[in-house]
Amino acid sequence: MNELSAFGQDPWWLILAKGVVVFILLVVLTLLAIWFERKAVAWMQVRPGPNRHGPFGLLQSLADGLKLAFKEDLVPKGADRIVFILAPVISTACAITAFSVIPFGPVVSVFGHETPLQVTDLPVAVLLVLATSALGVYGIVLGGWSSGSTYSLLGSLRAAAQVISYEIAMGLSIVAVLLTAGTLSTSQIVAAQQAGQEINLGTLGSFTIPGWYALLLLPSFIVFAISVVGETNRAPFDLPEAESELVGGFHTEYSSLKFALFFLAEYINMVTVSAMATTLFLGGWQAPFPGSWWPGANEGWWPVLWFFLKIVVLMFGFVWLRGTLPRFRYDQFMRLGWKVLVPVNLLWIVVLAGIRVGSNEPAFSASWIGLIGGSFLLVLIAIFFWPTREPYEAPLEPDTGLGGFPVPPMDLKIPPSSRTKQIEAEREPAAATGTVTGKED
Amino acid sequence: MNTLLLSADMPTIEFPGIDYLALSPLLIVIGAACVGILLEAVLPRGRRYLAQLVLTIAALVAAVVLTIVNIVDGTNNPVFSMTGPTGEPVRVDAVVMDGPGMFLMAVIGVLGIIAVLLIAERRVAAGGSFVAHAAVAADSQADADQSKLPGATEVFPLTLFSLGGMMLFCVSGDLLTMFVALEVFSLPLYLLCGLARRRRLLSQEAAMKYFLLGAFASAFFVYGVALLYGFANSVQLVDINTAVRDSGNSQVLLLAGLAMLSVGLLFKAAAVPFHVWTPDVYTGAPTPITALMAACTKVAAIGGLLRVFNVAFANSGDPSAASLVWEWRPLFTAIAIATMVIGAVMAVTQTDIKRLLAYSSIANAGYLLVGVIALGEAVGATLFYLVAYGFTVLAAFAIVTLVRDSNGEATHLSRWAGLARRSPRFAVFFTLLMLAFAGIPLTSGFSAKFAVFSSALDAGQVGLVIVGVLSSVVLAFPYLKVVVLLWLSEPVEDAPSVSLPSFFTGTAVAAGVAATIILGLAPQFMLNMVEGAGMFLAK
Amino acid sequence: MSSFPFLSALIVVPLIGAVITACVPRTKPGQAKAIALGSSLLVLVLTAILCVQYVAAETDLQFTEHYPWVPDWGLAFSFGVDGIALVMVALTALLTPIVILASWNDADVEGRNVPVFFALILTLQATMTGTFVASNVLLFYVFFEVMLVPMYFLIGSYGGKRRQYAAVKFFLYSLLGGMVLLAAIIGLWVASGHNLDWQQLVADGPVQGDLQYWLFLGFFAAFAIKAPFFPFHTWLPDAGGAAPAGIAALLVGVMDKIGTFAILRYCLPLFPDAAQAFAPLAMTLALIGVIYGALVAIGQTDLRRLVAYTSIAHFGFIGVGIFAFTTQSGTGAVLYMVNHGLATGLLFIVVGMLAARRGSSEIADFGGAGKALPLLAGAFFIAGLASLALPGTAPFVSEFLVMLGAFSVNKTVAVISVLGIILAAAYVLWMYQRTMQGTLNPQLKDVAAMRKDLTVREKIVVAPLIAGILILGVYPQPVLDIINPAVEHTMTTVGVTDPAPTTDQVATGDN
Amino acid sequence: MTPTYYLVLAAALFTIGAVGVLVRRNAIVVFMCVELMLNAANLTLVTFSRINGTIDGQIMTFFVMVVAAAEVVIGLAIIMSIFRSRRSASVDDANLLKY
């Protein structure tokens, strides 16, 4: 608890102020991010991008937002009204709340109050981020489900499957950080990255590498980076919103400010995961160069600059991906998540833990590590490349049209409108016979 | 301490020393289950059956042998032990390998082997009792297409998991381990119930009922654990007992926790009023699984009850705290009486052999509860009863699997009429088993009843014994009805035939019948064993 | 005394015989019958030697054997006989070959397994003998319960109409009694400090306190069902009516005696205070049985059921004899058990012969049958007279002793039981009249078998029984000599002495 | 805030769940009610952990969560299979096993 003694000391006005500032910051950042994305993509595609509103078109997003506010607010006929309205609220609120434990900088003085540049910190801060981002999925699922539309439903299901799949990979990649830092508090993780790590190469001498976990725990960082793209439904993993397949995905039926809220949530999530990546792997708000090239770099308000610089770089990464890569196919995407990221991550955790134990525990020599890790690796290889792999068995039962129920499969067959009544007529006898079959005795 | 997570500079944690030899039966069974899963993953379909069968039987045999080695060694201590900061030993007995616990483990292992033999049977019904692809919708065309495929081999690892959970359940030293073990043995059973090859809908329905009610009961169990944790500030059975003795704590928590805990345990033991699932599930489940449940689950559930009540809530030898026994005993007596009576009476009205055996198993749960309530010296008698009942019921269900017609097992009693004409040997066996259930001397059923009732009377439970004997007269009626049908009735049209058992089922029947006779004729050796098992380790 | 384990042999020999008989293929029923008969005759010989070697004056158990079985429960193969048990063993040994012979062709029906039938009879014999010779309470119980199984199958598989109902009813009634007995035995086991050896229990003295009364009731209920005493009797007419004739003879002739035997053996010595306290109740039940059994017997239209009801009346007499607590009445009761076995056994067998010929046991189906079947009618008549205890037949002696003993204690009881004798005369004579005398039932002419008198086999069957009835009727002394010391010993353990010395001079067996 | 309130809340949740299991007819809803009961137990455990000042209750919560998850997996599989066969998840429709 001592490590967090700096927190929880703020007066109420400071808490409120921090909250408001972070909120405004996120909204503004979103507007800027949208502009930034459009502009960057435009540059990549050698076109000007938004340039009418404000300098360099900076106010384009604001204009879009205002326009949305004055659009008609539609609620489809088949929608579950309450959930339909609730869904964007959940998405937005969760996205913003996640930011409460992101450290922007060290302890500074605000109107005479010594306070950290962070809304708050918890012993379980990382969990809070994960929890809120997981809760955000509810917004997506409920939004898609409550729309009463096939596209929305499929989009939301895909989104949910995607988010939870990549959440596993993301969660596992964080384990390595926790293992090294020994804490779940974000501020302490940042602090743990302060000191450089001395690597001893025996006769080759030793050198100090920066304490950033992105370098120390490179595999984790790579996995984290990949999985957050999937987690935020961004290209090339933007399958839930694949226009060519699903129109707009889960928010097909949303319009006006509700749509804007989803949009907001998505971009906030981008910022959040960038901030998380910064915090967990890139040294947080600490100055982006090893050593103290400038003694005051990590003091006062300067770190906020470093922090946002890092975020901007990461955001650019997002945009770059979008501008460069085509969209994945769904099966490719799921395969990447489940069959590559998860096992690689687990293996990496075991190896890392083995190395750490080996360095701490005298009885546990390097050969032991080699033995355990090696055998583990061997087993893995043996399992995954076992020669007699069975061909995939086609499911015995076709997925479509069971008893006249519409079963939206991957190869969605949309019944023509003229048959709607016929289908509904068929449903009754099918349901009636369903219960009598298999009667025994 | 307000935070769950330990910070890095915490003092190093003491780790328990583990007696791996004592733990080895559990490790082997659970480990073999994991290996079984891997085999499922890597072996081609054709080779899985043999590999799984060999693995399963070998693991169970090894577990039984090691348990016996431990018993002979006289290992009678907590498996986890460690030294506290001041040097004195501190218990962390998540697992307590005491005499009764190891005995129960061995019993579950042996009964499990027999049940696995039944599960492995593939000749009596082509492809076995289990469906090939459980995910295929029942009664669909695809289901008909797969009726010729050999059954799923996943049942073996599932069974092993279940048996491992049961073993752990009997030796758990704290309620948390007990809860985990409870789920480890229940969850595979839920699945296994739904895997019948024939009458899939019935089977799936049974699985759903069992699952929903089972989950309901385990929720009660865990809430009871929570309340008892609030009461005793620990979930170790011995600590709860300590807290019970010097009860400055809230009695409300204790009694509510005890009640909730009991609901979970009594559900598994199929005691009234938590028995409603039993007939349905026993009927719907594949018969080998029914046998497994009737034999092994019963052993585990009663084993758990015995341990909880003898270790945590018994406080024998301490008259000042005897009030607790006074608190729960009358209620349990009522439950035991209701279980015996309702089980017996309902059994009378049944027309399906599996349902009949299900109600009989409820009634037998009542007799076992008599042993639980009697506490103390009755532990040995209860163990004896479990052994006797387990073997008999296994053999009975094994025979049920053999009586078949074109629709699979013919379980309706009217179909059994006059079966003795066609296969007298089978009828003799079944009659013997029925007589054992009815408690006729020279069968294990009599020995078991005598053992339990005599020790219950020793403990002063007169009323229970009287209800017990009277209900067993009522219970004898359905068994006699079956015997009458077998021997004295005219065979029906297109009567089912008794399939020639293969090695597996034959062995199971033989083992069950042999145990029924041996425990009836010469029970002394088993009595010595249960006596030798001694008492639950409470200190 | 010989060291030969007679009592074990008496149980083991029929068991071995049963196993061998059961192993005979179904296609060779003759072999099975021969083996069964041989085995039962061997037992008879053994029993005869046993009787010769028995020392009548000794009151302790003789021929004791002791082998451990389940020490934890105090269960052991402990055998031993006193005078009461000896005569019962002898009765069993005598009746079994006769029954086997009488039932020679009973099982020869399509679809019935002949070897198993005889194997079951032998098993039944073994278990019944076991109950008489067991000197361990739990061992007794084991035989007492196991006995049900062969009897159940004999009635259920080989009986007449309603056999399934009768078999199940018989089994359930007996099991009810057995379970109550089990509870009582467990209670005794607990109360006696984990001891179930009969001799030891008697030596240790009775159980103290209220428990004795409860235990007595438990034991008594079981034996009353077995005997059967009113109101636990309803199974007997069904079972007796449905069972094959020979089996019915065994059922009523021997098996039911186990109830009364066990009352003498267990209820009285082990729970003397309770026995005396409950004697009025038991006596009342017995008297009701005497009158009720006789009255109902008069109203029966079926010969088998009629005989079964007469037995209920007779068991009432036995009950009166036991609970009068005098040596005479007790001796009379035991003697009655033997005589009744002979008389009712004969009656059942003869009725069976009649029914086999006629294909029915309805009284209305007979009438004037005696003319065509003089020998059979004669045997029937003798059996009937024995049943009503005519002087000169064996039951007279025993009934007289019972009355005498009862009179010395309670005159009302004696008077009421005299009423039973009168009623007995009524039902026996009426039965005989309706079946054998009077005008010939025209239907009988069409039945060829009704013109066929006793065959040689049947003569061999009835002859020893008739001889026994007559011999014991005029010279019961040897049997009384065996019975009397044992009964006296029993009464001593109950703690009663014969009330009036005036009866001594009348008592036949007081020496 | 007194921790006792949490106990009361947990008890209320548990009761709601239990009643829900007994009165609701949809298997999924019944199942969710069971989960509610498990979570009520979790809440109780954590509260007692706080009251008693030991960490055991929180650790137990982990295990209960694991078990709950395993139950979800098993339960959904069973309910799905019966739903595919019968096209109904109502426990009343599953009535073959009645006498």
Added chain:
Amino acid sequence: MELYAPIVVLFAIATAFAVFSVVAAPLVGPRRYNRAKAEAYECGIEPTPTSAGGSRFPIKFYLTAMLFIIFDIEIIFLYPWAVAFDSLGLFGFVEMVLFIVTVFVAYTYVWRRGGLDWD
């Protein structure tokens, strides 16, 4: 509790904003009723009828959900272990390797049975 208060504050602000937006949207925007607008969008054709209790969708989604639960549970156990790793030492390492191997067994099974394939 003080540590958590700011989170609540931030959450309240976010919720207030979101609720305000949703409530404001219909008030600010125009309302011109048209039956076609109220229909669910389906590329211009009449929308697919959905059954009363929600539609059925491929089993794969359930499977993914179950897998997620399994691995989420693994993560639940991994986090405390990772944080306390240094004080747990060799014992904790071995235990956790066992745990991971166990989960891996199930994972392998699912993989080999095609549970991870999305056709």
